[in-house]
Amino acid sequence: KAGVTQTPRYLIKTRGQQVTLSCSPISGHRSVSWYQQTPGQGLQFLFEYFSETQRNKGNFPGRFSGRQFSNSRSEMNVSTLELGDSALYLCASSLALAGGGFPTNYGYTFGSGTRLTVV
Amino acid sequence: AQSVAQPEDQVNVAEGNPLTVKCTYSVSGNPYLFWYVQYPNRGLQFLLKYITGDNLVKGSYGFEAEFNKSQTSFHLKKPSALVSDSALYFCAVIDDYKLSFGAGTTVTVRA
Numbered sequence: 459k460a461g462v463t464q465t466p467r468y469l470i471k472t473r474g475q476q477v478t479l480s481c482s483p484i485s486g487h488r489s490v491s492w493y494q495q496t497p498g499q500g501l502q503f504l505f506e507y508f509s510e511t512q513r514n515k516g517n518f519p520g521r522f523s524g525r526q527f528s529n530s531r532s533e534m535n536v537s538t539l540e541l542g543d544s545a546l547y548l549c550a551s552s553l554a555l556a557g558g559g560f561p562t563n564y565g566y567t568f569g570s571g572t573r574l575t576v577v
Numbered sequence: 578a579q580s581v582a583q584p585e586d587q588v589n590v591a592e593g594n595p596l597t598v599k600c601t602y603s604v605s606g607n608p609y610l611f612w613y614v615q616y617p618n619r620g621l622q623f624l625l626k627y628i629t630g631d632n633l634v635k636g637s638y639g640f641e642a643e644f645n646k647s648q649t650s651f652h653l654k655k656p657s658a659l660v661s662d663s664a665l666y667f668c669a670v671i672d673d674y675k676l677s678f679g680a681g682t683t684v685t686v687r688a
Contacts, residue, residue: 462620491675501667501678514674548620554674564628566611566676568620 460484462551464569471576476537479572483530483551490532491566492524495546504547507532508554539576546571579604579672581651583679591687596658598682600651600668609671610651612642614664615681621667627651638662658686 463482471477483490491506503516507526524534530551536543550566581602590596602608609628613621625636632644642653651668663686669676 464620489674493676500680501676503675503677506674508674516675546618550621550676564609565623565626567623568613570620573618 462549462567462569464547464549464572466572467570468573469575471539471574473539473541473576475539476535477539477574478533478535479547479549479574481532481534481549481551481569483532483549484567487551487553487567488530489552489554490526490530491550491552492532492534493548493550494518495548495571496544501548504534536574541576544574544576546573578677579608579670580677581610581668581670581679583666583668583682585682586680587683587685589685589687590658592660593657596653596655596662596684596686598653598666598668598684600653600679602649602651602668602670604670604672608651610642610644611669611671611676612636612640612651612653613667613669615667616664624653624666658684660686660688662686 465480489508492504494502505515505524506513510526521537526532548571549569552566581600584599611626612624614624615621624640625634627634627644635641640655642651644651666682668679
């Protein structure tokens with residue numbers, strides 16, 4: 459089956475611009491989460507969506523936002539880009555349950571990421 | 578909050594030797610632990626997980642990990658390392674609908 463698809467793979471933006479990244483989860487997965495990876499801060503959680511509802515949000519400024527559509531595809535948006543937003547942005551989909559439980563085949567599958575460079 | 582720690586930034590081993598990447602956890606309740614590997618400019622690839630059951634977990638590419646409750650550890654092991662195992666390895670724990678990752682350990686396997 460198809461994996462997690464993130465588009466675009468690479469992106470170069472100028473400070474002050476905004477950017478939208480897309481993530482298509484594995485078919486049947488209703489949970490999508492986003493992570494930022496930088497050399498200095500490592501892997502940091504941005505937010506998680508389940509059936510179009512944000513269930514958890516990381517410690518990022520309000521410039522970072524996201525949403526999930528009825529087909530489980532998700533987008534994240536970063537407005538007023540700063541140099542420090544340069545990072546690899548990873549999306550993960552999972553078979554999370556509505557009540558927060560974990561099925562035995564529970565796991566997170568990651569996409570290849572979007573490499574964002576802010577100049 | 579649940580967390581994991583990877584005490585070693587780098588691990589260097591010779592090909593054919595055993596490989597161990599260390600991870601300790603701090604959780605309240607039952608931990609759900611994962612290991613991922615990352616190759617340059619790629620996403621994270623799942624290796625194995627501990628949810629419940631046997632303390633010895635076998636995963637992909639010949640890797641295994643042992644869940645040790647008394648030592649709060651979940652070390653990743655491979656009996657005989659390959660040059661192709663050179664990569665960045667992350668331990669992670671589920672915490673409130675998200676994964677909390679360790680800082681990562683760079684593994685270099687020399688021929």
